[in-house]
Amino acid sequence: MARGNRLARVAALGLLGVPTLSGCTPDNEFWRWGWPAGITDQSQDIKDLWIWSVIAALIVGVLVWALMGWSIVRHRKRGDELPRQTAYNLPLEIVYTIIPFLIIAGLFFFTVKVQNEVQDRSDDPDVNITVQAFKWNWEFLYADTAEDEADQVSTVGNSEEIPILVLPTDRSIQFFLRSADVIHSFWVPEFLFKLDVIPGNENGRDNVFQVTIEEGQEGAYVGRCAELCGTYHAYMNFEVRVLSGEDYDRYLQLREGGASTFDALEEVDPERGGAAVATRPWDFAEDTQRSDG
Ligand SMILES: [Cu+2]
Incomplete structure (x- = not known):
């Protein structure tokens, strides 16, 4: 014993x-x-x-x-005797x-x-991003670019184009998540973090979190919806394009000057270009073929 x-x-x-x-x-x-x-x-x-x-x-x-x-x-x-x-x-x-x-x-x-x-959150993050989830895609608004949401720089995805969320390294970034319809979940595997996007922020729900991306992590990372939200949930992908602070500022400048997400990225990140490289849109034609065969 x-x-x-x-x-x-x-x-x-x-x-x-x-x-x-x-x-x-x-x-x-x-x-x-x-x-x-x-x-x-x-x-x-x-x-x-x-x-x-x-x-x-x-x-x-x-x-x-x-x-x-x-x-x-x-x-x-060893024998018949019980231990x-x-x-x-x-x-x-x-x-x-x-x-x-x-x-x-x-x-x-x-x-x-x-x-x-x-x-943990700082009261004064360097960058503010509004994430709007909807069936079945994402819209990203750069909340610091204008007071009025209609004037803010934004990127929205569609079935032919993966939306790219451009973020800087070495700055605190605050995400404000909201949904236009059902519950989605904002997930970037490389953040090792996901947060449900629950509709009804007006009820005082707090769909906010902050991250700081480390220096030297510039690159393209896939983002996903991690909450089953309907037919095309599995294809509700986006890309996070991480740039240096300098390139990020330049990107926003180009966008504010009227450039599209694609054109602005072509210019500031020529190595990866203007289209998503971490994931691609669902190929409807290919998928139909597969299910036929
Ligand atoms: Cu979803």
């Missing part, structure tokens, strides 16, 4: 201690279990939580497998009630901590 108790204590301590060491997170594909690396400041906290939760789960798993293996070998049948029976062993029952509780308490503590960090 004494040995079991000691083992349990060591296990509990190890589990709680592990996430506190997260300053030295192993950042590679293996520990991320296929998760994207994350391109925002906020995503690093989420990634750390995920990695250490997996490690904690592995420790519990290995311990349980080891104990199972040990009992199978140690208590294999010592330990049913209704109160200390043992207390131990295996307390250990899971400590594990959940640890996971809960770190989850709440990370959640608070991720949902």
